[in-house]
Amino acid sequence: MAKTHTDPLTPTRPGGPFGFWTSLKLWQKIIIALILGVIVGGILGPTAEYIKPIGSLFVNLIKMLIVPLIFSSLVVGICSMDDIKKMGRIGAKAFGIYLLTTAIAITIGLAVGTILQPGAGLSMQMPAELTAAKEAPSFIQTLLNMVPKNPVAAMSSGAVLQIIVFALMLGVAINLAGDKGKPVAALFESFAEVMYKMTHMVMAFAPYGVFALMAWVAGKYGLDVLLPLATVIMGVYVGCILHVLLTLTGGGIMMLGRLNPIRYWRGIIDAQAVAFTTTSSSGTLPVTMECARTNLGVSRPISSFVLPLGATINMDGTALYQGVAALFVAQAFGIDLSTGQYITIILTSTLASIGSAGVPGAGLIMLSLVLTSVGLPLEGLAVIAGIDRILDMARTTVNVTGDLMVSVLVAKSEGELDEEVYNEVATV
Ligand code: ASP
Numbered sequence: 138m139a140k141t142h143t144d145p146l147t148p149t150r151p152g153g154p155f156g157f158w159t160s161l162k163l164w165q166k167i168i169i170a171l172i173l174g175v176i177v178g179g180i181l182g183p184t185a186e187y188i189k190p191i192g193s194l195f196v197n198l199i200k201m202l203i204v205p206l207i208f209s210s211l212v213v214g215i216c217s218m219d220d221i222k223k224m225g226r227i228g229a230k231a232f233g234i235y236l237l238t239t240a241i242a243i244t245i246g247l248a249v250g251t252i253l254q255p256g257a258g259l260s261m262q263m264p265a266e267l268t269a270a271k272e273a274p275s276f277i278q279t280l281l282n283m284v285p286k287n288p289v290a291a292m293s294s295g296a297v298l299q300i301i302v303f304a305l306m307l308g309v310a311i312n313l314a315g316d317k318g319k320p321v322a323a324l325f326e327s328f329a330e331v332m333y334k335m336t337h338m339v340m341a342f343a344p345y346g347v348f349a350l351m352a353w354v355a356g357k358y359g360l361d362v363l364l365p366l367a368t369v370i371m372g373v374y375v376g377c378i379l380h381v382l383l384t385l386t387g388g389g390i391m392m393l394g395r396l397n398p399i400r401y402w403r404g405i406i407d408a409q410a411v412a413f414t415t416t417s418s419s420g421t422l423p424v425t426m427e428c429a430r431t432n433l434g435v436s437r438p439i440s441s442f443v444l445p446l447g448a449t450i451n452m453d454g455t456a457l458y459q460g461v462a463a464l465f466v467a468q469a470f471g472i473d474l475s476t477g478q479y480i481t482i483i484l485t486s487t488l489a490s491i492g493s494a495g496v497p498g499a500g501l502i503m504l505s506l507v508l509t510s511v512g513l514p515l516e517g518l519a520v521i522a523g524i525d526r527i528l529d530m531a532r533t534t535v536n537v538t539g540d541l542m543v544s545v546l547v548a549k550s551e552g553e554l555d556e557e558v559y560n561e562v563a564t565v
Pocket of ligand 1: 501
């Protein structure tokens with residue numbers, strides 16, 4: 138990964154039969170693992186299921202990091218930002234860009250769905266009724282739910298928004314306590330440092346986890362499962378690629394940030410690969426934070442505030458997918474949508490993507506909200522569910538790419554982007 142860190146697990150002078158492998162950079166190993174995984178999974182077919190536990194082990198390892206890592210690094214971040222106004226400004230900027238990019242993402246999804254017509258001519262079979270539509274919690278309820286009644290319970294259940302609120306208040310309180318609060322601040326600083334080290338240790342295992350997860354996916358979904366729904370898969374992938382290239386890289390990094398896009402891509406590739414294979418942006422969070430800090434030069438306070446928030450509420454890929462999927466269902470059932478219904482889809486997809494947890498398959502469950510809001514049959518969900526993992530891989534990658542873009546922009550606008558580190562990554 139980044140050259141500023143010495144990786145204790147990689148020998149300095151590789152040699153022997155594994156010399157080639159050990160001499161590779163982590164991101165190179167991950168990409169090789171991804172490709173090998175597809176090949177091995179394709180050859181093994183459903184038996185690749187036996188390799189999956191290695192992937193699950195990796196997922197568990199990174200999940201293990203989430204709560205202590207976000208909590209400690211956020212407390213440290215807030216302690217170093219003793220200006221409350223600055224915190225508010227950073228939060229508002231991040232939230233504004235999150236909403237804007239999400240709305241653009243759904244619009245791209247709807248445009249791709251209209252042009253490609255993924256559901257046209259599909260004789261959809263009516264499977265048994267799927268689970269009832271998810272009810273959107275009221276706005277007040279959502280706000281109230283952000284404040285944990287019990288911070289320990291919030292941590293044990295991994296409720297990220299609640300952990301963010303508690304960490305924010307704890308950081309502010311430590312600062313207000315002045316000299317008396319300093320030992321607690323030092324404790325969290327040291328704890329956060331230890332958690333960063335642990336992230337490095339877990340990441341050394343990433344190539345093997347990625348290999349196993351890819352082999353499992355490739356083995357499970359043969360071509361006969363994928364072909365009938367090839368256009369919807371293509372719609373989501375084309376939309377995701379357009380959004381990443383045009384909105385996030387072109388509009389965000391190049392136009393607004395005036396930064397080199399290649400260096401951005403080189404810096405985020407570990408997080409993208411982990412997002413693609415684990416389909417969980419919350420699960421990827423430790424890697425995302427590591428990439429932002431070490432490869433892109435985003436300051437600790439910004440990365441530890443903006444990224445956990447993004448992993449919870451900013452889901453461009455999920456919103457885009459919901460746009461394509463809603464049109465797919467409408468077309469497959471031969472239902473014409475009015476302009477008002479398109480606008481409703483944009484609004485509900487934005488809300489549904491904010492409400493989706495960054496876990497595998499969350500976007501599919503929230504899709505029921507979008508479909509019911511415009512009276513589309515929920516049976517469409519069952520068809521999408523069969524291939525959802527493949528779609529989830531693309532949308533989670535976009536979700537994480539969007540979070541990282543926003544962290545870079547916010548850091549740059551606050552003068553907290555170390556451009557030397559950002560530009561250095563190309564030589565790593
Ligand atoms: N799996 C996605 C994520 O973690 C959420 C979704 O299902 O759309 O970002």
